[in-house]
Amino acid sequence: MIAIRNVSKVYEGTKNPAVRDLSFDVPTGEVVALIGPSGCGKSTTMRMVNRLVEPDSGTISIDGEDVRSLRPETLRRHIGYAIQGVGLFPHWTVAQNIGVVPGLLQWDRTRIAERTHELLDLVGLDPAVYADKHHDELSGGEAQRVGVARALAADPPVLLMDEPFSAVDPLTRDRLHAEFRKIQSALRKTVLFVTHDMDEAAQLGDRIVVMRDGGLVQQDTPERVLAYPVDDFVASFGGTERALRRLSLAPVTEALYTPNTAGAEGPSVASTASLREALAIILKAGLPSIPVRDGDGAVVGAVSVESIVERFRRPLT
Amino acid sequence: MSRIRHLAAPVAAAAAYLVIAAATPAWRQVLGAVFPGESRLLYPDATPLALVWQHLELVLISSALSVAAGLALGVFVTRPAGADFYGVVADLTNLGQTFPPVAVFTLAVPLLGFGLRPTVLALALYGVLPVLRNTISGIEGVPADVLESASELGMRPWQRLLRVELPIALPVIMAGVRVSVIVNVATATIGAIAGAGGFGAPIINGLVNLAPAITLEGALLAAGLALTLDALFGGVERTIAHRERAAATAR
Amino acid sequence: MFRVANVFQTIPGLAMVGLLFAPLSWLGTNVPLLGRLGVGGLGWAPVITALTLYALLAVVRNTYAGLASVPDSVVEAGLGMGMTEGQVMRSVRLPLALPVIFGGIRISAVQTLGNATLGAFVAAGTLGLFVFGGLSQQAMDLVLLGSITLVALALGLDAALRTAQRLVTPRHARRTEAVR
Numbered sequence A: 001m002i003a004i005r006n007v008s009k010v011y012e013g014t015k016n017p018a019v020r021d022l023s024f025d026v027p028t029g030e031v032v033a034l035i036g037p038s039g040c041g042k043s044t045t046m047r048m049v050n051r052l053v054e055p056d057s058g059t060i061s062i063d064g065e066d067v068r069s070l071r072p073e074t075l076r077r078h079i080g081y082a083i084q085g086v087g088l089f090p091h092w093t094v095a096q097n098i099g100v101v102p103g104l105l106q107w108d109r110t111r112i113a114e115r116t117h118e119l120l121d122l123v124g125l126d127p128a129v130y131a132d133k134h135h136d137e138l139s140g141g142e143a144q145r146v147g148v149a150r151a152l153a154a155d156p157p158v159l160l161m162d163e164p165f166s167a168v169d170p171l172t173r174d175r176l177h178a179e180f181r182k183i184q185s186a187l188r189k190t191v192l193f194v195t196h197d198m199d200e201a202a203q204l205g206d207r208i209v210v211m212r213d214g215g216l217v218q219q220d221t222p223e224r225v226l227a228y229p230v231d232d233f234v235a236s237f238g239g240t241e242r243a244l245r246r247l248s249l250a251p252v253t254e255a256l257y258t259p260n261t262a263g264a265e266g267p268s269v270a271s272t273a274s275l276r277e278a279l280a281i282i283l284k285a286g287l288p289s290i291p292v293r294d295g296d297g298a299v300v301g302a303v304s305v306e307s308i309v310e311r312f313r314r315p316l317t
Numbered sequence B: 001m002s003r004i005r006h007l008a009a010p011v012a013a014a015a016a017y018l019v020i021a022a023a024t025p026a027w028r029q030v031l032g033a034v035f036p037g038e039s040r041l042l043y044p045d046a047t048p049l050a051l052v053w054q055h056l057e058l059v060l061i062s063s064a065l066s067v068a069a070g071l072a073l074g075v076f077v078t079r080p081a082g083a084d085f086y087g088v089v090a091d092l093t094n095l096g097q098t099f100p101p102v103a104v105f106t107l108a109v110p111l112l113g114f115g116l117r118p119t120v121l122a123l124a125l126y127g128v129l130p131v132l133r134n135t136i137s138g139i140e141g142v143p144a145d146v147l148e149s150a151s152e153l154g155m156r157p158w159q160r161l162l163r164v165e166l167p168i169a170l171p172v173i174m175a176g177v178r179v180s181v182i183v184n185v186a187t188a189t190i191g192a193i194a195g196a197g198g199f200g201a202p203i204i205n206g207l208v209n210l211a212p213a214i215t216l217e218g219a220l221l222a223a224g225l226a227l228t229l230d231a232l233f234g235g236v237e238r239t240i241a242h243r244e245r246a247a248a249t250a251r
Numbered sequence C: 001m002f003r004v005a006n007v008f009q010t011i012p013g014l015a016m017v018g019l020l021f022a023p024l025s026w027l028g029t030n031v032p033l034l035g036r037l038g039v040g041g042l043g044w045a046p047v048i049t050a051l052t053l054y055a056l057l058a059v060v061r062n063t064y065a066g067l068a069s070v071p072d073s074v075v076e077a078g079l080g081m082g083m084t085e086g087q088v089m090r091s092v093r094l095p096l097a098l099p100v101i102f103g104g105i106r107i108s109a110v111q112t113l114g115n116a117t118l119g120a121f122v123a124a125g126t127l128g129l130f131v132f133g134g135l136s137q138q139a140m141d142l143v144l145l146g147s148i149t150l151v152a153l154a155l156g157l158d159a160a161l162r163t164a165q166r167l168v169t170p171r172h173a174r175r176t177e178a179v180r
Helices: A042-049 A070-077 A094-098 A100-104 A110-120 A140-152 A170-187 A198-204 A224-226 A232-239 A244-248 A275-285 A303-315 B002-022 B023-034 B047-079 B082-098 B103-110 B116-140 B144-152 B157-192 B200-208 B210-248 C002-010 C014-032 C032-037 C044-069 C072-081 C087-122 C128-136 C140-168
Strands: A002-007 A019-026 A031-035 A056-064 A080-084 A158-162 A190-195 A207-212 A214-218 A289-293 A299-304
Touching: A002 A042, A002 A094, A002 A190, A002 A289, A002 B144, A019 A042, A019 A056, A019 A207, A019 A214, A031 A100, A031 A198, A031 B157, A031 C032, A042 A158, A042 A303, A042 B210, A070 C072, A080 C072, A094 A100, A094 A110, A094 A140, A100 B047, A100 C072, A110 A140, A140 A158, A140 A170, A140 A232, A170 A198, A198 A224, A198 A244, A198 A275, A207 A224, A207 A232, A214 A224, A224 A232, A224 B082, A232 A244, A232 B200, A244 A275, A244 A303, A275 A299, A275 C128, B002 B047, B002 B210, B023 B047, B023 B210, B047 B082, B047 B116, B047 B157, B047 B210, B082 B116, B082 C140, B103 B116, B103 B157, B103 C087, B103 C128, B103 C140, B116 B157, B144 B157, B157 B200, B157 B210, B157 C014, B157 C128, B200 C014, B200 C087, B210 C002, B210 C014, B210 C140, C002 C044, C014 C044, C014 C087, C032 C128, C044 C087, C072 C087, C087 C140, C128 C140
Parallel strands: A031 A190, A031 A207, A080 A158, A158 A190
Antiparallel strands: A002 A019, A002 A056, A207 A214, A289 A299
């Protein structure tokens, strides 16, 4: 777990603090999204965890150990780091890029090669094709995947990510989000990532921390932040489509009901889908309700506009 | 008023330079103190100030020619009429960059003869290169959409050139002129060997006759002129940039 | 530092040599060790000194530009992954900056070749002897001989160093080769 306690930072030559007495936790195995407008201090905060920036006051500890107790290089070799713009080393191949931290940790060659292979598979890039490519031969989405693979290379327990998916088109980004969720559910890393996109924060985060002017404004699950914003600022961050965003966070099974009629013909929605997808299908079909099918195609119930609205109106626990 | 501020210091420096050059007795005194016992203190054939005028004459005339030729050629080659010559000219400028300046000068002098006029021509020849190169790159650096707006406003080609392209390219062109002039000062120093006068004369005289004071006189005058001119150009460049910034913010 | 190197660059070559004449003569006479090495107002000392000062600017400027051209994200990634500053410099910045640095070396080398002709003025020989000596005696053949050789050497050196520069450029940068 990452424990951030009363951390403050004022950059030289500026009057206002970049970070003011900030405290929050990133529980082990969870993803916390740091979100806020430009200049709110989220990137600074993240960089204080791996000491690229040193706080003026306060402490940060990982699993109980103060980050200052280690040499910065040593600390960073055990933290995965993925940034906007990726920063792939252009003079090295993809494989060499991924092998950097294991190399710094002095793993032997075979182990590095195996791990590289494993990671490329994990991020959906065929090792045979991609291992020897260079940065300029990759598309934006491919480069970001390599960035993630590189961050995971030495199997660090903690990951820091600064808008790692922002430099690609929305379609690719959705795909990368889905893959990240899949990887994270398997690996259960402790992840702190920074974003300015509420959708991304809601999609990837188990918890959202909203920052403004260096301070913490609200900290909660994505759905609660969208449903119960603590002030107008957070509400506007959620955007005017807050309600629709919330819909994409809840699975369709939460609005399931058993219909009176069998009605198993026509369009249906998978039980793994979100309320939002279900609503989209309902609207497109022009029907009052549609069946919900599980993985084997069997009908497990139905969902309708009313049941969705009803679920929506239910207060969150 | 504020734009003149950039020129104030360089102009003052230039004035100081001329004043110092004119003070022949001071030179004698200072050099005499640095080289006690040395009787050959000053270049016998011309006073320091006379040397300055000689050298300036060389530099200014040849630079004027260089700038005119470089500008004209650069403009020509970037017009539709001159497009055919663009490749050749571009290649020549690239080649010319590798040419030692001295070589252009020394190759030209035998062809053009000795004395003042041929030396000036030879100097002008090498000086064309930086001006030409920067004129081309400056004009090419004018954004395409600005050119389009100018055409749409109904400007004829030569109006566009004078009122849009050249003013925008001016800073880059000016940088090229600056390089040309400064290199010119250096090459003109060597021009003395072709009988053209200037600072090279005392420098070489002193080296040949082992009269360090005379060499120092020439060297100081040469270095001083080069630095003063460079400072003046710097001031001009900053004034241009300042004026553009002011115009931009006024929009 | 740029300012200083820039000032040196502005001073005409012959003037630089002239400025060095007196101090180097003094050093040669008054410091026996240097005198024995051949330091003096004439000879190799003023030429080498002047050439070095001139070469300095091009190399320094290009080295700085080369190192600065390494994208910030790459340096940050390196540091963030746990490289020390030294490792970042050695493994990342220098290799990536090398083409530009080498370009500066190339430009400087060709320039120095031309400047070396100044040696003729201080009894240090060089092609300048043909070129300037020829001029002062109005001997066209000497001037041409010297000048053509000089140009040939300059072009040859430039070509050779460009090839070397290409070899030093890592494959990834060759696509966008803007060799200056």
